Amino acid sequence: MSGSYDALYQAWTSDMEAFWADRARLLDWSRTPQQVLAANDPPFYRWFPDGELNTCHNCLDRHVAAGRGDQPALIYDSPVTETQQTFTYSELLDSTARAAGAFRALGVDRGDRVLIYMPMIPEAVIAMLACARIGAVHSVVFGGFAAPELASRIDAATPKLVVAGSCGIEPNRVVAYKPMLDQALELADHAPASCLIKQRDAARADLIEGRDLDWDQALAASAAADCVTVSALDPLYILYTSGTTGDPKGIVRDHGGHAVALANSMAMTYGLEPGEVFWAASDVGWVVGHSYIVYAPLLHGCATVLYEGKPVGTPDAGAFWRVISQHNVAVLFTAPTAFRAIRQADPDAKLLQEYDLDGFRTLFLAGERADPDTVRWAEQVLDVPVLDHWWQTETGWSITGYFAGTEGFPVRPGSAGKPAPGYALEVLDDDGHAVPAGDIGALAVRLPMPPGFSPTLWGNRERFRTAYLDAFPGYYSTADAGMVDADGYVWVMARTDDIINCAGHRLSTGAMEEVLTQHADVAECAVVGVQDRLKGQVPIGLLVLNAGVNRDPGAIAGETVQMVREAIGAVASFRTAAVVQQLPKTRSGKILRNVIAAIADGRTPKVPPTIEDPSVLDGIQSALGAVGLPRE
Ligand code: COA
Ligand code: AMP
Numbered sequence: 200m201s202g203s204y205d206a207l208y209q210a211w212t213s214d215m216e217a218f219w220a221d222r223a224r225l226l227d228w229s230r231t232p233q234q235v236l237a238a239n240d241p242p243f244y245r246w247f248p249d250g251e252l253n254t255c256h257n258c259l260d261r262h263v264a265a266g267r268g269d270q271p272a273l274i275y276d277s278p279v280t281e282t283q284q285t286f287t288y289s290e291l292l293d294s295t296a297r298a299a300g301a302f303r304a305l306g307v308d309r310g311d312r313v314l315i316y317m318p319m320i321p322e323a324v325i326a327m328l329a330c331a332r333i334g335a336v337h338s339v340v341f342g343g344f345a346a347p348e349l350a351s352r353i354d355a356a357t358p359k360l361v362v363a364g365s366c367g368i369e370p371n372r373v374v375a376y377k378p379m380l381d382q383a384l385e386l387a388d389h390a391p392a393s394c395l396i397k398q399r400d401a402a403r404a405d406l407i408e409g410r411d412l413d414w415d416q417a418l419a420a421s422a423a424a425d426c427v428t429v430s431a432l433d434p435l436y437i438l439y440t441s442g443t444t445g446d447p448k449g450i451v452r453d454h455g456g457h458a459v460a461l462a463n464s465m466a467m468t469y470g471l472e473p474g475e476v477f478w479a480a481s482d483v484g485w486v487v488g489h490s491y492i493v494y495a496p497l498l499h500g501c502a503t504v505l506y507e508g509k510p511v512g513t514p515d516a517g518a519f520w521r522v523i524s525q526h527n528v529a530v531l532f533t534a535p536t537a538f539r540a541i542r543q544a545d546p547d548a549k550l551l552q553e554y555d556l557d558g559f560r561t562l563f564l565a566g567e568r569a570d571p572d573t574v575r576w577a578e579q580v581l582d583v584p585v586l587d588h589w590w591q592t593e594t595g596w597s598i599t600g601y602f603a604g605t606e607g608f609p610v611r612p613g614s615a616g617k618p619a620p621g622y623a624l625e626v627l628d629d630d631g632h633a634v635p636a637g638d639i640g641a642l643a644v645r646l647p648m649p650p651g652f653s654p655t656l657w658g659n660r661e662r663f664r665t666a667y668l669d670a671f672p673g674y675y676s677t678a679d680a681g682m683v684d685a686d687g688y689v690w691v692m693a694r695t696d697d698i699i700n701c702a703g704h705r706l707s708t709g710a711m712e713e714v715l716t717q718h719a720d721v722a723e724c725a726v727v728g729v730q731d732r733l734k735g736q737v738p739i740g741l742l743v744l745n746a747g748v749n750r751d752p753g754a755i756a757g758e759t760v761q762m763v764r765e766a767i768g769a770v771a772s773f774r775t776a777a778v779v780q781q782l783p784k785t786r787s788g789k790i791l792r793n794v795i796a797a798i799a800d801g802r803t804p805k806v807p808p809t810i811e812d813p814s815v816l817d818g819i820q821s822a823l824g825a826v827g828l829p830r831e
Contacts, residue, residue, distance in 0.1 A: 204605045204617065207467070211620035218620065219246065219650055223455075225462040226498070227261045228252045229428040232455065236647060242668045244647035245654060246456035250431035254454050255299075255332035257462075258497035259292040260426060267500055268292075270474060274526050275321045277507035278518060279368040280401070286321065291328075291497075294321075296423035298329035303424050304417075305393045307360050309334030312437070314358040314391070315483075316340045316349060316380060318367035319507035322397045322414060323483045324493050326362045327436070331454075334429045338437040338449075341484025342367040343704075343770030346379045348447075350386035352439050355449055355657065361394045362414070366402035370512040374769075377404030431455020437657045438486060440592040441698055441707035448666065449657030450592050452489075457595060458498055460621070460651030461490055464596045465499035468588065468619065469530050470561065470603030473500030476526055480506055480519065480533035485704070486592040487566065491532055495596075504528060510537040517550030524554040530603075531559070534566035534703025535573045539733050542573065548580035559583060561603050565590045566703035567735045568691060571612035589615035589691050591677065592705065593667070595651040598622050598644070598677070599689045614688040621649030626683050631671045636685045641695060643674040697792075699728030699736045701772050708738055708792075711773055714766045715740055715759050720748045724759075725782050726773075727796040729828060739799060740776035741822065752778035777822040785809040795819060801829030 211218040216235040223232060232250030259272070268289035275284045286294065307313060313330050315337055317323035323339070330337040338356040340349055342364075353361070361384075367374040377396060384390065396404055397414040406413065435454045439447035465471050479491035483505075496503035504526055510519055510533075519541060523531060541548075562577055562585045569587040577585045587610075588600035601607055601616040608617065618624040623645035626634050634640040646668075652675070656663040670676040678698065681691040694700075697709040708726040715724040722745045728736035740759060744752070756776035763773040783791040786809050797804035798820055806813065823829070 202605060204602050204608055207602070207605055208618070208620045212623075215621075219459065222463040223247060223250070223459050226252060226257050226458055232431060238647065242646055242664065242673070243654065243660075245432055245453075246650040247431040247459065250455045251428050252431060252455060252458065253332065253334075253426035253428055254435055254458050254494065255295065255328050256426040257458055258328060258331070258494065259288060259295060262288045262497075262500050263292050267474075270500075271476075271502040272497060273321060273324060273505060274476070274502055275505045275507070276522055276526065277319070278513040279370065279507055280399075284321065291325070293423070294325050294418070295328040295332060296425070297418045297421050298322075298325050299332040299424035300421035301395070301417040302329055302335060302360060303333055304421055305360055305395070305412075307333065307335050309427055309429065310336065310433070311360075312336045312338055312356045312358040313360045313362060314338045314340060314353060314356055315362045316342065316376060317362065317364040317397065317483070318342050318376070319482060319505055320364060320397065320399070321505060322362075322364065324505060327483070327489075327493055328497075331435055332426050333424055334427045334433065336434045336436060338439070339484055339489065340439070341482060341770065342374065342376060343484070343768050345765055345768035346382035347386060347766050348768060349379060349383035351447065353383060353387040353391070354389050355439065355447075356437055357389045358391045359393075361391045362397075363394060364397045365399045365404035368399075368401055368507070370509055373401045375402045375404070381407070429454050432654075434657075436489065438489060438592060440486070441705050441710060448662070449659070450486075450653040451655050451657050452595055452651070453654055456650030456652070456654075457494070460596050460649060461495035462498040464619075465495050465501065466604045468597055468600050468602055468604065469532070469563065471499060471501055471530055474502075475529040476502045476504065478504035478506065478522065478526070478528045478531050480510070480531060480537060481566075481703070486595060487532065487590070490595055502526075509540075511540045511544045515550060516541045516544035517553060520551050520554040520556060523556055523559050527558045529558060529560050530563065531561075532563040532565070535564050535569045536567065536702045536734055538564070538573050538577050542576055543733060551580060556581070561586060563588060565597065565615075567700035569613070569615070574610075574612040584610065586610065587615045589679075589689065591679075593653050594648070595653070598624065611688050614684070614690050617687050617689060619649075624683065624689065625674070626681070627671055627674070631674075637682055639680060639682045639692060641671070642677045642679045642681050642689070642691065643671050644677065645674055648675050699738060701728070701731075701736050701738065702734040704770055706738065706771055710767060711738055711740065711763055711771060714763050715742065715776070718742075718755065718759050718762060720744050720750060720755050721759065722746075723782060725790050725792055725795055727792045727799065729796060729799040732830075734772060737775075738771065738773050739826075739828065740773065741782060741795060741819065742776055742778050743780070743782055744778060775826050775828070777826045779822045780818050781812070781815045783815045783819060784811045786811050799823050799828045
C-alpha cells in the first residue's frame with residue numbers, strides 16, 4: 200500500500216461500501232458477498248451479510264495452496280520452558296486439522312462453543328484455529344483469571360468442550376490450571392461434555408475418568424477435518440471483557456467482517472508484507488492476542504511469534520531484543536508497560552548491544568495511554584518509529600493509528616494518531632453535540648462501525664444497545680474521554696466508566712468492589728485506580744467497616760486482598776486496601792471516586808460543591824498515607 204493517509208481516509212469517506220468491498224478481495228470466499236453493508240436494523244449493522252467463507256481456510260489452507268507451505272507460520276519461543284518450536288504453514292495446517300477432527304469426534308459441531316483456558320503454548324493457537332475450521336465458536340479465558348471468573352464464563356458460553364493446559368508458567372511460580380478448571384466446573388451450573396487437557400511437564404494434571412482426555416492422545420487418534428463453509432455473519436469467537444459491573448461482557452466477533460478488517464490492517468496499519476515476521480507480545484487471552492498473535496498475521500501470510508515469557512525476568516531485560524533478533528521480527532506490538540518494565544531494569548538499554556536488530560522496523564504500542572516519556576525512550580534506544588494506536592476489545596482492531604502502510608504523518612508523542620479509515624470519530628459533550636477542536640469530551644464513533652466491530656454481546660443484544668449505543672444515539676460510545684486537536688490528532692485521556700488499565704490488562708474496579716463487599720466486616724467500599732510507574736494504574740481499595748467491628752483493620756484489609764486474588768485472579772493486581780471511617784460522597788450519596796484517586800496520586804482533587812462532608816477527606820488522606828500513598 201502507498202499513498203497518503205489523507206487520500207486513504209478520503210477514499211473511505213467518499214464511499215465506505217466500495218472501500219470495504221475492495222478490502223474483501225484480500226480473502227478467499229466460498230460465496231463472494233454481493234451485499235457489503237446491511238443497514239436495515241439500525242443501530243445494529245452487519246457487514247457482508249450474504250458472504251460465505253472459512254476463517255481457518257483463509258489463515259492456513261489457502262497459503263499452503265499458494266506455495267507458502269514451507270514458510271514459518273508460528274514461532275513458539277518459551278524462555279520459561281527453554282523451548283523453541285517453529286511450525287511451517289503446512290505443519291500448522293496439519294496440527295489444526297487434526298485438532299479439528301478431535302473436536303468433532305467429541306461431538307463439537309458448527310455453532311457449538313469451545314472454551315479454551317490455556318497458557319501461551321502452540322496448542323492454544325491450534326485450538327482456536329481448529330474451532331474456526333469446523334465453525335465452532337471459541338471462548339478463550341485468560342490464564343491469570345481465578346476459578347470463579349472461569350466459572351462465570353463457562354456458564355455464559357455453555358461450551359460443549361473445554362480445552363485446557365495442565366499449567367501455566369510464571370517466572371516466580373507454576374500456576375496449576377487444571378485444579379482451577381476442576382474448581383470452576385464445580386462452581387458452574389453448566390457441565391461441558393468433555394475436557395481436553397494438554398499435559399505439561401511442569402505440573403501434570405490428574406484426569407477425571409469419563410470427562411477428561413489427553414490432548415496428545417486425542418490428536419494422535421484423530422483424522423484431519425476439513426474446513427466447513429460458514430456465513431460471514433456466524434460467530435467466530437466470544438471474548439469476555441470487563442464491563443461496568445462484575446458481570447463480564449461477551450464480545451462477539453463474526454467471521455466475515457473480522458477477517459476483512461484484520462487482513463486490511465496488516466498492510467494499512469502495520470505496513471507488513473506477507474512472509475515477514477510479526478510479534479504481538481500480548482497473551483492469547485486478550486483481544487490483542489486474538490487479533491494479532493493469531494488471526495491477522497496468518498490471514499496476511501506472515502509468521503507470528505508466540506512468546507511465553509515476560510519483558511523482564513525471563514531471564515533479563517534483554518529478552519525482547521533477543522526474540523526480535525533471533526526470529527528476525529520486523530514489527531513488534533506490545534503495551535507501554537512492557538517498555539516501562541524494560542527501562543526500569545536496564546535504563547540505558549545496555550543489553551541491546553548484545554543483539555542485532557537490523558531487520559526491526561517499527562514498534563507499535565497500545566492497551567493503555569502511551570506516556571510520551573516511554574515513547575521517547577523507546578524511540579531513542581531502538582531508533583525506529585514508535586507508533587501508538589488506540590484499541591478496544593469491542594473493536595478488535597485499532598480505532599486510530601499512524602498507518603505504517605501509508606506515507607503517514609509525523610508522530611506526536613502522547614497522541615494515538617488519527618482515525619483509521621473505517622471510523623468517523625467525534626468528540627461529544629454530555630448532550631451529544633460535537634465540541635470544538637482541542638476541547639475534551641466523550642470519544643464517540645458515528646455508526647456504522649466498521650467490519651470487525653462486535654455486532655452484539657453474546658446472548659444479550661439489549662445490553663449491547665444500552666452499554667454502547669444509547670448514550671449518544673447514532674454513535675458508538677467508546678467510554679473513553681479525550682480530544683481531537685486542530686490537526687486531527689486524537690488524544691485519549693481516560694475512561695469515563697470504572698475500567699482501569701493495569702499492565703495493559705483491562706480491569707473493572709466495580710467487579711473488585713463486588714468482591715470486597717462480600718467480606719463479613721465490610722459495610723461499604725470503593726476501589727479506584729491509582730497511578731503506578733510500571734503498570735500505569737493499579738487498583739486500591741478503601742473499606743468502611745460494619746459498626747461494632749473491632750478486629751485489626753490491617754488484618755481485614757489483608758483478607759480482602761486475598762479475596763480478590765481468589766475471586767478474580769492474580770491478574771487483578773489488587774495489593775492495597777485501607778480501612779477508613781467514611782467514604783467521601785455527594786449529598787445524593789454518590790461516592791467521589793475521582794477525589795479518592797486524586798488524593799492517592801498526590802494531585803489536587805476537584806472537590807465538587809455537592810460534597811456531603813468535606814472533613815471526610817482528611818481521614819482518606821491519612822489512611823492512604825498509612826499505606827504509602829501517594830507514592831514518591
Ligand atoms: N497466568 C497466570 N497468572 C498470570 C498470568 C497468566 N497468564 N499473567 C499474569 N499472571 C499473574 C502474574 O504472575 C502476577 O502474579 P503475582 O501477583 O503472583 O506476582 C499477576 O498475575 C499480575 O500480573 P501482571 O500485572 O502482568 O504483572 P507482572 O508483574 O507479572 O508483569 C509486566 C508486569 C509489565 C512485565 C507484564 O504485565 C507485561 O509484560 N505486560 C505487557 C504486555 C501485555 O501483556 N499486554 C497485554 C495487552 S497488549
Ligand atoms: P482493551 O479492551 O483491553 O483493549 O482495553 C481498551 C481500553 O484500553 C480503551 O478503552 C482505553 O481506555 C485503553 N487504551 C487502549 N489503547 C490505548 C491507547 N493507545 N491510548 C490510550 N488508551 C488506550
